[in-house]
Amino acid sequence: MKKKLKIDDNIFRLIIILVVFLLIAGITKGNSFLKVSIFQTMGRQMAEYGLMAVGCGICMISGGIDLSCVYVANLCGISAALLMQKNENAILPAILLAIVIGAACGAFNGFLISYLRIPPMLATLGSYQLFQGISVVISNGSTVSGAPEKYTDFGMKTVAGIPAAFLVFVLIIIIMSVVMGKTKFGARVFLVGTNAKCATFAGIKNKSIIIKTYMISGIVSGCAGLLSLARINSAKADFGTSYTMQCILIAVLGGVNPNGGFGTIPGIAIAVLILQVLSSYLNTFPDVSNYYRDCIWGIALIGVLILNHVINKKKSDKLAKMGS
Amino acid sequence: MKKQMNKVLRQTEFWVFLIIIFLALIIQARSGAFFANNNIVDIMRSMICPSLYAVCALLAFVSTGPDVSFPLVAALSSYLAITISIKINYDGPWFVVYLIGMFFGALMGALNGFIIVKYKFPSLIVTLGTSSLFSGILLGTFEAARMDLPATLQRFAELSLLTVKNEKTGLGSTLPMTFLILVAVYIAAYLVLNYTMVGRGVYAIGGDEISAERAGFNVKKIRFGIFVVNGMIASIAGLCYAVMSMRYLPNEYAGGEMVVIAAIILGGTRMTGGIGTLKGCILGTLLLTMVTNSLILVGISVYWQKVFIGAIIIIGTAIPAIQSIFGKNKGKKVKGGEAA
Numbered sequence: 294m295k296k297k298l299k300i301d302d303n304i305f306r307l308i309i310i311l312v313v314f315l316l317i318a319g320i321t322k323g324n325s326f327l328k329v330s331i332f333q334t335m336g337r338q339m340a341e342y343g344l345m346a347v348g349c350g351i352c353m354i355s356g357g358i359d360l361s362c363v364y365v366a367n368l369c370g371i372s373a374a375l376l377m378q379k380n381e382n383a384i385l386p387a388i389l390l391a392i393v394i395g396a397a398c399g400a401f402n403g404f405l406i407s408y409l410r411i412p413p414m415l416a417t418l419g420s421y422q423l424f425q426g427i428s429v430v431i432s433n434g435s436t437v438s439g440a441p442e443k444y445t446d447f448g449m450k451t452v453a454g455i456p457a458a459f460l461v462f463v464l465i466i467i468i469m470s471v472v473m474g475k476t477k478f479g480a481r482v483f484l485v486g487t488n489a490k491c492a493t494f495a496g497i498k499n500k501s502i503i504i505k506t507y508m509i510s511g512i513v514s515g516c517a518g519l520l521s522l523a524r525i526n527s528a529k530a531d532f533g534t535s536y537t538m539q540c541i542l543i544a545v546l547g548g549v550n551p552n553g554g555f556g557t558i559p560g561i562a563i564a565v566l567i568l569q570v571l572s573s574y575l576n577t578f579p580d581v582s583n584y585y586r587d588c589i590w591g592i593a594l595i596g597v598l599i600l601n602h603v604i605n606k607k608k609s610d611k612l613a614k615m616g617s
Numbered sequence: 618m619k620k621q622m623n624k625v626l627r628q629t630e631f632w633v634f635l636i637i638i639f640l641a642l643i644i645q646a647r648s649g650a651f652f653a654n655n656n657i658v659d660i661m662r663s664m665i666c667p668s669l670y671a672v673c674a675l676l677a678f679v680s681t682g683p684d685v686s687f688p689l690v691a692a693l694s695s696y697l698a699i700t701i702s703i704k705i706n707y708d709g710p711w712f713v714v715y716l717i718g719m720f721f722g723a724l725m726g727a728l729n730g731f732i733i734v735k736y737k738f739p740s741l742i743v744t745l746g747t748s749s750l751f752s753g754i755l756l757g758t759f760e761a762a763r764m765d766l767p768a769t770l771q772r773f774a775e776l777s778l779l780t781v782k783n784e785k786t787g788l789g790s791t792l793p794m795t796f797l798i799l800v801a802v803y804i805a806a807y808l809v810l811n812y813t814m815v816g817r818g819v820y821a822i823g824g825d826e827i828s829a830e831r832a833g834f835n836v837k838k839i840r841f842g843i844f845v846v847n848g849m850i851a852s853i854a855g856l857c858y859a860v861m862s863m864r865y866l867p868n869e870y871a872g873g874e875m876v877v878i879a880a881i882i883l884g885g886t887r888m889t890g891g892i893g894t895l896k897g898c899i900l901g902t903l904l905l906t907m908v909t910n911s912l913i914l915v916g917i918s919v920y921w922q923k924v925f926i927g928a929i930i931i932i933g934t935a936i937p938a939i940q941s942i943f944g945k946n947k948g949k950k951v952k953g954g955e956a957a
Binding site for chain 1: 683732742745748749753888889921923931939
């Protein structure tokens with residue numbers, strides 16, 4: 294029991310933060326914040342960048358970073374939209390196409406990082422320009438819209454009051470938690486992130502693990518692209534460029550160590566919730582500029598980093614004392 | 618002689634230089650307009666800001682790691698400098714406006730430096746956070762909008778260093794005075810990096826922090842100083858941008874950081890620190906500027922621009938990686954610490 298609590302320390306902290314935020318929001322802006330419609334909007338918005346954050350997060354756990362999530366999502370969204378524009382009934386093929394493209398983009402990133410040994414940040418930096426460029430070329434630089442209604446209905450659909458997009462998000466979170474927490478593959482990703490050299494000597498095939506990690510990130514980002522296509526019925530090459538920063542922030546807030554090796558998927562999920570509550574809460578103040586959000590997120594990112602640093606230091610000091 | 622030849626061949630800068638010449642010849646052959654005087658001046662003109670940013674990125678990479686906050690440091694500090702000089706109706710020499718900007722830039726750089734040095738966080742994450750913070754302050758708190766420059770900068774903007782006119786096409790192009798600022802910053806950076814103890818320290822702490830400390834360098838001070846200087850150079854670049862576009866445009870700054878980083882990596886700066894040259898900065902920036910400026914000359918649609926940039930970044934970054942793999946196979950280690 295005690296051991297279990299220790300592992301979930303960070304998640305526990307995050308849940309407390311979330312509850313405190315919800316309480317503050319509920320007390321100060323109760324009548325305009327605690328509404329079903331607000332929570333539904335939150336669920337829809339959160340699913341998109343939440344998925345990208347999960348993708349970026351697992352790459353960070355493997356010791357790298359994925360800056361291309363947003364652009365992979367856009368590329369997938371655009372190609373799915375183009376296919377559906379041509380053929381109204383090709384909804385399923387379009388979804389498959391998007392996921393395959395996402396996987397291919399991810400695998401490409403993984404190939405650059407593992408085989409060509411380009412540092413992850415640079416490889417994804419270069420590939421995001423490439424993906425964005427391809428999106429611009431195939432969409433002729435304009436917004437692609439006109440997905441069939443059957444598909445866009447999904448964006449507004451609710452199941453028992455819960456937006457379908459949010460359910461997809463929860464489903465993917467559960468799958469990813471199991472993959473990262475319960476499978477051999479997940480354990481290996483953590484090992485590679487902690488110490489790549491040790492992992493090699495432990496007989497792990499680093500290259501294939503890294504390619505798979507980035508592939509998962511690509512697939513998850515592809516799903517995010519599909520969700521945003523369903524929600525706003527359009528896809529654009531430079532949609533949501535600010536999400537890149539946000540994804541990294543969420544991952545770090547959720548307890549992922551930027552140096553690799555630590556982090557949990559549920560932690561990332563709760564961090565997504567916290568950010569969404571915070572930003573929806575800010576939206577209820579009409580006179581507060583949207584740009585303040587950037588400010589708060591910047592402070593939150595650095596604040597959380599410092600907080601984690603201090604807490605970890607205290608912990609290790611305690612352990613050192615116990616040792617002596 | 619052979620040894621020297623080998624040394625040149627191993628430098629990334631040499632290969633980038635070859636690519637630039639090759640590319641220039643192709644563009645010239647296809648369009649006949651590359652070596653026209655107005656095109657050359659245009660390229661020089663559009664290189665000014667990226668090259669200044671490149672110095673920031675170089676210093677950060679060589680010593681610590683990526684710094685992505687410089688575009689927003691530039692935006693916020695030049696906003697403050699311009700607003701203050703307008704508010705107090707300042708009408709003295711132009712460089713005082715630059716000094717005000719550099720002061721604020723230094724403050725913002727100090728914030729970056731403090732967090733990075735004190736807590737030893739990855740500089741990428743910290744600077745991402747601070748750039749988000751700065752953008753919030755700029756667009757949220759100050760509600761910055763486009764505005765005209767103070768009279769003194771306006772006059773400075775109208776001066777030109779060189780004006781050329783293409784006889785054939787009738788297109789003209791001018792090189793603004795800000796080009797001299799670029800030259801001055803590069804000369805200063807070159808002298809400091811190569812001929813002072815602090816400059817060597819920048820390379821030393823990036824190469825191996827612990828060895829540098831044992832060798833007597835004050836790692837914390839140098840690192841902090843680098844970020845302060847970075848803030849100052851970023852603010853110079855920001856004001857130059859405002860001067861060259863004749864007004865202050867708050868939304869035009871953000872987003873340039875990735876291309877600048879790509880440029881210096883192409884120019885041979887290592888991600889792992891300790892290696893990187895000013896020569897490489899210029900060459901890398903020149904290559905990317907050429908690509909963005911000249912695609913139209915060759916008749917390739919602007920839509921392909923990003924694809925080309927992405928491909929160049931990937932190929933460019935893969936070359937040093939592949940080189941070092943082959944280098945290891947031969948049993949030769951690539952020597953670190955080469956300076957400009």
